[in-house]
Amino acid sequence: xxxxxxxxxxxxxxxxxxxxxxxxxxxxxxxxxxxxxxxxxxxxxxxxxxxxxxxxxxxxxxxxxxxxxxxxxxxxxxxxxxxxxxxxxxxxxxxxxxxxxxxxxxxxxxxxxxxxxxxxxxxxxxxxxxxxxxxxxxxxxxxxxxxxxxxxxxxxxxxxxxxxxxxxxxxxxxxxxxxxxxxxxxxxxxxxxxxxxxxxxxxxxxxxxxxxxxxxxxxxxxxxxxxxxxxxxxxxxxxxxxxxxxxxxxxxxxxxxxxxxxxxxxxxxxxxxxxxxxxxxxxxxxxxxxxxxxxxxxxxxxxxxxxxxxxxxxxxxxxxxxxxxxxxxxxxxxxxxxxxxxxxxxxxxxxxxxxxxxxxxxxxxxxxxx
Numbered sequence: 230x231x232x233x234x235x236x237x238x239x240x241x242x243x244x245x246x247x248x249x250x251x252x253x254x255x256x257x258x259x260x261x262x263x264x265x266x267x268x269x270x271x272x273x274x275x276x277x278x279x280x281x282x283x284x285x286x287x288x289x290x291x292x293x294x295x296x297x298x299x300x301x302x303x304x305x306x307x308x309x310x311x312x313x314x315x316x317x318x319x320x321x322x323x324x325x326x327x328x329x330x331x332x333x334x335x336x337x338x339x340x341x342x343x344x345x346x347x348x349x350x351x352x353x354x355x356x357x358x359x360x361x362x363x364x365x366x367x368x369x370x371x372x373x374x375x376x377x378x379x380x381x382x383x384x385x386x387x388x389x390x391x392x393x394x395x396x397x398x399x400x401x402x403x404x405x406x407x408x409x410x411x412x413x414x415x416x417x418x419x420x421x422x423x424x425x426x427x428x429x430x431x432x433x434x435x436x437x438x439x440x441x442x443x444x445x446x447x448x449x450x451x452x453x454x455x456x457x458x459x460x461x462x463x464x465x466x467x468x469x470x471x472x473x474x475x476x477x478x479x480x481x482x483x484x485x486x487x488x489x490x491x492x493x494x495x496x497x498x499x500x501x502x503x504x505x506x507x508x509x510x511x512x513x514x515x516x517x518x519x520x521x522x523x524x525x526x527x528x529x530x531x532x533x534x535x536x537x538x539x540x541x542x543x544x545x546x547x548x549x550x551x552x553x554x555x556x557x558x559x560x561x562x563x564x565x566x567x568x569x570x571x572x573x574x575x576x577x578x579x580x581x582x583x584x585x586x587x588x589x590x591x592x593x594x595x596x597x598x599x
Contacts, residue, residue, distance in 0.1 A: 266306060324479070374430055376427070380535075391456050396416075410430055416591040482514070502571060
């Protein structure tokens with residue numbers, strides 16, 4: 230038995246910092262597992278839709294292979310596994326409008342889906358391969374918290390009404406089930422853009438479904454409906470699904486420099502990326518946050534980067550207040566050239582960029598035992 234690891238020839242995979250508990254930027258291969266529950270009697274329709282889809286996916290940059298499997302116990306249960314050169318090309322595709330259109334034929338025959346994404350850490354059963362088969366160099370040590378965000382825009386001129394609605398609702402029940410609970414919800418606005426970041430212990434999908442069923446949350450969602458730039462009907466499952474699909478803002482990197490500091494403030498920064506530069510901008514921020522985490526006197530204790538297309542949001546927990554007199558550690562972009570190259574900020578001066586990127590806190594709520 231041969232285990233492929235760093236014995237593989239070619240450039241070694243980047244070493245993962247022990248302070249980084251989540252990152253899509255280490256260059257290792259990605260395995261995506263999609264669990265699918267097909268409507269009774271729709272198996273042939275599902276197979277035909279998949280065969281059309283797999284031919285389209287084969288031409289997506291970064292895609293390596295995929296398999297379709299059917300349960301030997303329940304013919305309504307299917308499994309799609311795919312391999313990708315690394316996480317960034319998969320995320321660029323799965324979060325694109327192209328993907329939304331591509332999977333549309335599946336909707337009429339699928340009751341439910343669940344997507345899981347894994348970096349490949351070790352591999353057995355074959356010879357060590359070259360650089361194109363890189364593996365994650367070491368396991369990541371997390372804190373048991375899953376981080377996710379949603380973002381959407383409201384009609385210009387409605388920002389103050391929306392802020393009031395989003396700030397005044399009653400918090401939902403944090404306990405989802407015996408293994409899942411809501412830990413924290415942080416909601417920010419930047420102009421007419423809303424970002425809602427959630428932290429969950431346990432099953433993220435179960436937590437999101439739990440929140441959507443809570444009357445307090447449902448009332449808020451209905452109240453902001455008239456102000457949304459993208460129309461939605463929460464009573465129409467397809468309309469709601471499309472809205473939240475487009476609103477998803479995945480976490481692509483999380484680093485923790487230190488635990489236990491009680492004087493902590495939470496801030497969010499919005500970085501408008503130049504067209505096509507969102508993933509690269511997120512990677513630059515991630516690399517600099519990972520390096521800064523080794524500074525025991527650094528002001529940023531934790532950082533989570535969320536990215537979708539050219540929308541990049543960085544959530545940071547800092548010691549004390551955000552110090553605009555020393556902006557670089559808070560901004561995460563060390564060089565003015567990076568600001569000019571990767572963002573659409575009109576001024577590359579770090580102080581003014583920090584002020585322009587800073588989002589307004591609407592509400593930050595923790596469950597009692599978080």
